[in-house]
Amino acid sequence: MIGSKQAENMNFFARNGYQIAKLKSHSFRHLLNRLGRASGVSVEVLTEWSSRASTVQTRTYLNDDPIIAASKCAVVLGTTQEQEPLPPITNEETLLYGDGPFHRSRYGICRRSWRAGPCNKFADCLNCSELLMCKGDKIAAEIIKIDRDNLVRTYSAAQRAIAEGERAASRWTEKAGPQIERLDQLLVILHNPEIPDGSPIEMVGEDFSHEKVIVSEKAKATGAKLLDRNELRITYGDDLLACLELLRSPDNA
Structure with missing residues (x-):
């Protein structure tokens, strides 16, 4: 509405307590530019029609939504990817998946259900009862021997540090000592000729x-x-x- 205070009092909306809507003639210029842009008129044509100095001024007037602009560009460039959500599966179909796929770690087969969640042991496989090893697995036996040798070297260095008065190393040795014994026992089992190759070996661990x-x-x-x-x-x-x-x-x- 354009006009004086008297004109505002004559307005139906003002008399009934609604907010007065003011409209200037320049607003139609904005509206026509945006309608033209929405209809596919190029920025160059709108600039010439509006008698502006450059297309930069026209883009300022248009106030294009960046999401809509990106969608239009994707259609023109042919990069639009249609997303089709899959329908939910039935209870009968879930039974076809069983316990889900198993995966092999460095030591054997991990039976952890990844549908329940990620690994809770942070890859501490040799202290996890969900690890299933195989007697005769040469790769696993070699890796366990390497881990055991590395742990023994670190344990020996920690013992020397304790002897020299470094108290911080004592807490780690409380865990490392039993772990070395566990690896020694496991290596004995893996190299026991009385146990036939292919026999499953299940670990016993305090599972958190x-x-x-x-x-x-x-x-x-x-x-x-x-x-x-x-x-x-x-x-x-x-x-x-x-x-x-x-x-x-x-x-x-």
Whole structure:
């Protein structure tokens, strides 16, 4: 609306409490430029039609949305990628995937379900019960021997540092010593001629996982007690654990 205070009072919207909309003639110039641009008129033609000095001034008037401009350029250049989301799969189709693909680490087969989450051991495979090794795997045996030799050298250097009064090294040796013994025992198994090649070797480890932490916290909050597998084995024997594993099997779900 253009005009004086009297004209504003005559406005229907003003009389009924709405905000007054003011429109200047120059606004139509902006509108026609943007309509022309939206209809595909080039910036050069709009510049000449509007009698501007350069296309830079016209681009300032247009206020193009960068996302829309990029989409139009993608269509012209033929770089548009149509995204077609896949439909959700059914419960029957999920059973076809089983436990998902296994992957080989340096030491053997990792049975970690990557659908549940990433590795919780941070690649500490030799202390993880989800590692399945194979007797006769020469690559794994050689790598374990290299790891053991490197650990022994570092452990010996740490012992010398402790003897010289460096107390910081003592905490690491508390973990490294048992680990060396574990690697020695594993190498004995891998080179034992009485164990036939191809025999599976399952590691026994104190497995930390974020899932177990969450379950423990929820059990504590509800007052439930989680039974330890070792305590169950000592009290009731392996038969009970085998029965529990059978009940946990997906085939019996």
